[in-house]
Amino acid sequence: MQKLQVAAAKEKTTSSERKIMIGLEIHGYLNMENGAKLFCNCAIDPSAEPNTTICPVCTGQPGSKPMLPNKQAIDKIIAIAAILDCRINERLIFQRKHYSWPDMPTGYQRTMSGSYSVPVGQEGSFLGIGIEEVHLEEDPARWDPETGAVDYNRSGYPLVEIVTKPDFNSAGEVRQWLRRLVTTLSYIKAINPELGIKSDVNVSVAPEFGRVEIKNVNSFRSIVRAIEYETLRQQREVKEGKKVAMETRAWRDSEGTSVFMRQKETAVDYMFIPDPDLPAVKVTAAEIKKIAEKLPEKPAAKIRKYVEKWKIDHVDAEVLSSEILLAELFEKVAVVVNPVLAAKWLRRELLRVLNYNKKELEEAKLDERHIIQLLKLVESRKITDETAKGILEKLVEKPFDVEEYVRKNKLFAVAEANVLEKYCEEAIAENPAAVADYKAGKEKALNFIVGAVMRKSKGKATPQQVAEILKQLIK
Numbered sequence: 001m002q003k004l005q006v007a008a009a010k011e012k013t014t015s016s017e018r019k020i021m022i023g024l025e026i027h028g029y030l031n032m033e034n035g036a037k038l039f040c041n042c043a044i045d046p047s048a049e050p051n052t053t054i055c056p057v058c059t060g061q062p063g064s065k066p067m068l069p070n071k072q073a074i075d076k077i078i079a080i081a082a083i084l085d086c087r088i089n090e091r092l093i094f095q096r097k098h099y100s101w102p103d104m105p106t107g108y109q110r111t112m113s114g115s116y117s118v119p120v121g122q123e124g125s126f127l128g129i130g131i132e133e134v135h136l137e138e139d140p141a142r143w144d145p146e147t148g149a150v151d152y153n154r155s156g157y158p159l160v161e162i163v164t165k166p167d168f169n170s171a172g173e174v175r176q177w178l179r180r181l182v183t184t185l186s187y188i189k190a191i192n193p194e195l196g197i198k199s200d201v202n203v204s205v206a207p208e209f210g211r212v213e214i215k216n217v218n219s220f221r222s223i224v225r226a227i228e229y230e231t232l233r234q235q236r237e238v239k240e241g242k243k244v245a246m247e248t249r250a251w252r253d254s255e256g257t258s259v260f261m262r263q264k265e266t267a268v269d270y271m272f273i274p275d276p277d278l279p280a281v282k283v284t285a286a287e288i289k290k291i292a293e294k295l296p297e298k299p300a301a302k303i304r305k306y307v308e309k310w311k312i313d314h315v316d317a318e319v320l321s322s323e324i325l326l327a328e329l330f331e332k333v334a335v336v337v338n339p340v341l342a343a344k345w346l347r348r349e350l351l352r353v354l355n356y357n358k359k360e361l362e363e364a365k366l367d368e369r370h371i372i373q374l375l376k377l378v379e380s381r382k383i384t385d386e387t388a389k390g391i392l393e394k395l396v397e398k399p400f401d402v403e404e405y406v407r408k409n410k411l412f413a414v415a416e417a418n419v420l421e422k423y424c425e426e427a428i429a430e431n432p433a434a435v436a437d438y439k440a441g442k443e444k445a446l447n448f449i450v451g452a453v454m455r456k457s458k459g460k461a462t463p464q465q466v467a468e469i470l471k472q473l474i475k
Contacts, residue, residue, distance in 0.1 A: 019205060019206045020169055020170065020203070020204070020205055020206075020231055021166035021167075021168075021169070021203075021204045021211070022166060022167075022168035022169065022170075022171075022173075022174060022201070022202065022203055022227055023132075023163070023164050023165060023166035023167070023168070023201075023202040023211075024162075024163075024164045024168070024174065024178075024199050024200070024201060024202070024223075025161060025162075025163050025164075025199060025200040025201075025202070026161065026162040026163075026164075026178075026181070026197055026198075026199045027159050027160070027161050027197060027198050027199065027200075028159065028160050028162075028185070028190070028191040028192075028195075028196075028197040029044075029139070029157055029158070029159060029191065029192040029195040029196075030073055030076045030077070030157075030158040030159065030160055030190065030191065030192065031076070031189050031190060031191055031192045031193070032044055032070065032072055032073065032076075032158060032192070033072065034070070034072050036070055037058055037070070037138075037155075037156035037157060037158065038069055038070050038073055038110075038136075038138045038156050038157070038158040039057055039058070039066035039067050039068075039069060039070075039110065039138065039156055040055050040057040040058050040066070040067055040156060041055075041067070042054060042055050042057075042058055042156065044157055044192075045153070046194055046195060048153055050149075050151040050153060051151055051152050051153060052153065053153045054152045054153060054155070057156070058152060058155045058156035059105060059152045059155065060104065060105035060106035060155075065277050066110070066277055066278060068278075068279075069094070069136075069278070069281065070158060073136060073158040074092075074136070074281060074283070075291060076158075076160070076188075076190055077120045077121075077134065077135070077136040077160055078120060078121075078283065078287075078288060078291050079188050079190060079291050079292075079294075079295065080120075080121070080134055080160055080162070080185065080188070080190050081120045081121025081124065081134040082121070082288070082291060082292040082295055083184060083185070083187075083188060083190075083295050083298065084121065084124040084125070084126050084131050084134060084162070085124045085125050085126070085131075086120075086121025086122055086123060086124030086131055086133075086134055087121065087122050087123050087124070088120060088121050088283070088288050089118045089119065089120065089121075089122070089283075090282065090283050090284065090285065090288070091118055091280050091281070091282055091283075092112055092118055092119075092120060092136075092280060092281040092282075092283065093112065093116065093117055093118050093274055093275075093280050093281075094110050094111065094112060094117075094274070094275040094278040094281075095110070095111055095112065095113065095114035095115070095116060095117045095272045095273065095274060095275060096108040096109070096110065096272065096273050096274075096275050097109045097110075097111050097113070097114055097137075097270045097272055098270055098271040098272075099270060101140070101143065102143055102148075102150055103140035103141040103142070103143035103150060103155070104140045104141065104155070105141075109137060109138060109140060110137065110138045110275055110278070111135065111136075111137035111138070111161075112135035112136050112137060113133070113135045113137065113161065114270065114272035115272040116272060116273070116274055117135070117272070119133035119134060119135040120133075120134050120135055120136060121133060121134035121135075122134075126177075126181060126184070127177055127180055127181075127300060128167070129164050129165065129167045129168065129177055130164065130165030130167050131162065131163070131164060131165070132163040132164060132165050133161075133163050134160065134161070134162050134163075135160075135161050135163075136158060136159070136160060136161075137158075137159050137161060138155070138156050138157070138158065138159065139154050139155065139156065139157040139158075139159045140154070140155060141153075141154055141155040142154050157195075160190070160191070162181075166202065166204065166211070170227075171223075171224045171225075171227040171228045171231070172224075174223060174224065174227060175220060175223075175224050178197075178199075178220055178223065179220065180299065180300065182197065183299050183321070183322055183323075184298055184299055184300075186323070186324065187295075187296045187298070187299065187324040188295060188296065196218075196219070198216055198217060198218045199217050199223050200213055200214065200215050200216065200217070201213070201214045201217055201223060201226050201227055201230070202214075203227060203230040203231060203234065204234070204244070205231060205234040205235055205238060205244065206238070209234070209238070209243065209244040210244060210245055210246030210247075211246060212230060212234065212244065212245075212246065212247055212248075212249060213247075213248045213249070214226050214230060214248075214249050214250070214251050214258050215248060215249070215250055215251070215261065216250075216251070217251045217253075218253075222251065222253050225253075225256055226251045226258060229256060229257060229258060230249070230258055233258070247260060247261075247262070248261045248262050249261055296324060299321040299322070299327075302317070302320075302321040302327055303317045303318055303321050306320060306321070306330075306339075306343070310334060310339035310340070310343075311339070311340060312339060312340060312343045313343070316343045316344070316347045317343075319347045319351070320343060320346065320347055323361065325361045325362055326346065326350075326351075326361055329346065329361070329366065329368055329371070330342060330343065330346050332368040332372075333346065333368055333371050333372055333375065336372050336376075337372055337375040337376060337379060338379055341375060341378065341379055342375060345371075345375055345378070345388075345392075346371075349388075349389060349392055350371075350392065350396075353392055353393050353396050354396060357396055357397075359396065364395075364396045365399065366395060366396070366399070367399045370395055370399055370400065370401070370402050371395070373401070373402035373403050374388055374391055374392060374395070374402045375388075377402065377403070377406060381413060381462060382406075382412055382413055383406060383411055383412060383413055383460075384413050384459055384460060384461065384462050384463075385462075386459045387406075387411050387413070387459060387460065391405065391406070391411075411460065412460065413460050413461060413462060420453070420457070420461055420465065420466060420469055421469055421473070423453045423456040423457055423461070423466075424449075424453055424466065424469045424470050424473055425473065426456065427449050427452040427453045427456065427470075428449065428470070428473060428474060430452065431448065431449055431452060434446075434448045434449050435449065435474055438474060439474065446467060446470060446471070449470055450463050450466050450467050450470065453466045453470070454466065
């Protein structure tokens with residue numbers, strides 16, 4: 001097959017591109033704090049040697065029966081459905097989805113999807129994209145079709161599947177939406193970050209043609225590439241007068257192409273039946289309400305609040321809302337300190353220090369009281385920015401009283417005019433060439449003299465104040 005050369009997705013679409021309909025079936029591994037699989041007590045350990053975290057249940061041994069579903073998995077899936085604004089059902093039924101692949105020795109997968117199923121959540125919406133359903137299922141084993149090897153460690157891992165409506169119109173739109181979805185799910189610690197997400201991608205270039213499904217695309221970049229490739233492939237078929245058939249294709253990431261796998265399956269092909277070994281899971285309205293009430297404010301709502309209420313730059317607002325611990329820290333600080341100042345320091349300086357020390361925010365164990373102390377001193381110009389940066393680097397290592405530390409180490413900014421004028425006069429006398437350059441119109445020469453004054457003050461003067469004094473003295 002001729003490889004299509006795919007250009008980067010454009011932000012604006014042409015009239016023909018508006019016909020494109022894209023839907024996603026997103027699979028994510030639930031973040032299980034109790035570390036157990038869905039229907040047995042085997043450990044979830046992605047780093048384990050092949051076939052070492054298994055038992056008769058997750059390997060489908062004859063006569064083995066599943067345990068009742070992991071309660072934590074049920075709670076997680078309800079939380080996901082709730083944060084995606086789904087209508088949550090109170091009676092959940094597991095189905096057997098039959099197929100002949102060797103990754104499930106039982107010959108079926110246990111899932112809450114299918115002909116007779118009741119998904120956990122339905123009719124939701126996230127950032128303008130409709131959510132068809134949210135359901136829970138078990139992951140199959142890892143099967144290598146080329147070698148025939150099967151690793152059953154993954155068999156039975158609890159999976160969430162989020163099925164969108166075909167509301168996307170471009171790969172670029174999918175990329176942005178997926179990133180925000182993952183951010184939102186991270187707020188409730190729903191998805192295991194080590195295992196990430198994968199997606200089946202459904203693409204149709206026009207309503208009159210069947211949709212084509214591309215299976216198991218494993219990264220944001222690959223999802224975007226697969227959509228771009230499949231869109232162009234189908235458009236070429238239409239241009240050549242061919243009808244785009246409904247089919248399932250595999251994505252070859254190294255080649256950047258999709259290849260035919262099989263004709264598109266229907267529910268009949270999977271022969272769904274209710275699982276006789278698993279009773280219906282009943283969830284009360286009170287339980288759903290209790291889980292929903294614990295959900296945090298969504299990142300999109302936080303961005304709006306930061307921009308509209310606190311006048312934060314939109315890019316800063318997006319960064320601050322990208323991690324719930326950072327967002328919570330910012331909100332605690334911003335009610336006491338100027339929000340724009342707080343945003344600047346947390347979004348830039350705090351993240352810089354964390355990145356340099358290769359630490360996550362939760363590892364730093366920062367106390368917002370100390371951050372407030374620090375930024376109040378900056379806000380009142382009692383310490384310089386350079387001094388504040390040095391203190392912040394120490395706060396990431398261990399908590400301490402910032403005001404006491406500044407007092408003890410005599411780090412207050414030099415504000416007395418007579419002291420600063422003395423430093424400025426000395427710097428002018430010691431740097432006649434720079435003074436001459438400045439008088440000749442070379443503005444950058446002033447920065448050199450400012451630097452000399454800052455060294456004399458040991459960083460305790462503010463550059464802006466020093467520059468103003470120097471301008472008055474150099475005439």
